[in-house]
Amino acid sequence: MTTLPVRDLLSRDYVGVSESDAVLGAVQLMREAGETAAVVLRGQDAAGVLTAATVLDRLLDGDDLERTPVADAMNPHPETVTPETTVAEATRRLVGTGTTHLLVTDGSEVVGVLDARDLAAAKRTEQAATTETTTAAGGTEESAVQDGYANQSICEGCGSFSQDLVNVDGQLLCPDCRTV
Structure with missing residues (x-):
């Protein structure tokens, strides 16, 4: 496998939401943007990630998505990689951790999101x-x-x-x- 870095395939556009936003509102933003995850921001820093899979879990648990804050549904410890991480290593991280999305960070700044696709x-x-x-x-x-x-x-x-x-x-x- 070549050493193609993830920065070469990264879309720098991502959905950002707040911890206090309602899950339903966050899902509507994700749907409008055609994304399956949203970066949960605390100021400029990533506090977590909200994925379609976690939303489905909450829905199946009977949560009221209009009232549930994103903070209650997000993964507070998202997997991260740097823009220099190779596609091979990012794939190993995604598969090895069982997660569906990786945040690409440059220092403390989120520069994009990668998913399995x-x-x-x-x-x-x-x-x-x-x-x-x-x-x-x-x-x-x-x-x-x-x-x-x-x-x-x-x-x-x-x-x-x-x-x-x-x-x-x-x-x-x-x-x-x-x-x-």
Whole structure:
């Protein structure tokens, strides 16, 4: 895998909410922005992250999302990486911690958010570049993906780690997502 840093795939736009905001309001902002997470800010510093998964958990627990403050639903200890972190290392952190989002921080400042889909897209781009380079050098496609990661990555449908991904209409999908 190449050493592509996450800063090269990072969108610097993210949804920011306050700890005192209602979860429902935060979810509406996330939906309008097309995001699955919001950075919970205390001033300019990240106090946590609110994800669609945590919101669903709260909904299933019967919480009133109009009255529940973001502080009660957020993850107060989000995983962070720096802009120089490689895609490979960020993927290992995401999978290894079981989280769905990584905050990209430069010092104490949040510069962006990465999710499994961002990393999967970057991995697919890296694999395509590796295949093209290897094929152009006279190799085969099979030799280009024998780095141990070719058959395991993050599903672009659900964001879960899988060792059995298949390309379906241009997306790498796990067995559960292929049946949907």
